[in-house]
Amino acid sequence: MSIGSRLKDERGRLGMSQEAFARAAGVSKRTLIEWEKGATFPSAAALQSLGEVGADVLFVVTGSRQGASTGIAESEALAAVVTAEAELEASRELVPELAATIVSVSRDDNIDDKLRARADLVIRFAFRGTEAAKEAEARQRERxxxxxxxxxxxxxxxxxxxxxxxxxxxxxxxxxxxxxxxxxxxxxxxxxxxxxxxxxxxxxxxxx
Incomplete structure (x- = not known):
């Protein structure tokens, strides 16, 4: 199942029309249709916006439901964080797959807290002003x-x-x-x- 198919499944699960789902993502209905067809892909910011209305972003990007064990190894988590830091410095935006991995790293209690803190810093810059960024800020305050x-x-x-x-x-x-x-x-x-x-x-x- 592709990202577009999973995105369509999530829209159906939430009982939202294409117009409403597109509005939640901050895009046009035409753009959403292109996403669902697999012709183009949603940005990390759009996915985050959809997450705020209840979409399971991790499922859309990876096919794994939130709450399931991601099984991310420490070495993989480190590689993802380093890549995300470099991408942010270069373009200020993360590809959806990498964004989802970074969010998973930040929430995984089995990963070293210093690495999770770096993931949270990435989230705070990549998703500034969103719920994910607020969660990352709260985790840093707790640290x-x-x-x-x-x-x-x-x-x-x-x-x-x-x-x-x-x-x-x-x-x-x-x-x-x-x-x-x-x-x-x-x-x-x-x-x-x-x-x-x-x-x-x-x-x-x-x-x-």
């Missing part, structure tokens, strides 16, 4: 809040450990320890042991 919370927690853990052994490590060491705790969720007890070891080493007298 920022989570990062700040993790940073505050890590600072507290390291600060408490320093107070316990009454030692103020150099700022560079302190920053590294905070990042270790934040990223790897290192056990606070181990941090205390590590700090004590560092403190004893730093206090050793220099040998002549």
């Amino acid at each position: 920022n809040q989570r990062h700040q919370g993790e940073l505050a927690w890590a600072n507290m853990i390291v600060s408490n450990a320093c107070e316990a052994i009454q030692w103020a490590p150099p700022q560079q060491v302190l920053s590294h320890l905070v990042n270790l705790v934040r990223i790897y969720k290192i056990d606070p007890e181990y941090i205390a042991v590590l700090l004590a070891d560092l403190a004893s080493t730093s206090k050793m007298p220099d040998r002549d």
Whole structure:
């Protein structure tokens, strides 16, 4: 089944006329007819507009319904994001298939969050002003809040450990320890042991 056929199926599923569906996509009825025939293809922006009225854009582009496992490998996700970033820089627009992949990457909890953040950034630029862009912005705000919370927690853990052994490590060491705790969720007890070891080493007298 082609993109045009799936687009027609979605229009039928939503019970929309060609006029209404075309209006939702922001195009003429003639353009929609060309899409459904497979003569031309809808733009990413048009697909996003159709998604806002209930069309399953992922199904239209890939044949897979939303909610189904896409099974995108990390390497494939990275390649898609890199390609999308390059296309945006060159033309400010993504082909529909790539746009759908980027949206899938951004929503896949099994993909590295840093890569998902890059996908969200692509969405925010490619679909500016749309619901997809708003969702991407919301996810980024959540990331920022989570990062700040993790940073505050890590600072507290390291600060408490320093107070316990009454030692103020150099700022560079302190920053590294905070990042270790934040990223790897290192056990606070181990941090205390590590700090004590560092403190004893730093206090050793220099040998002549």
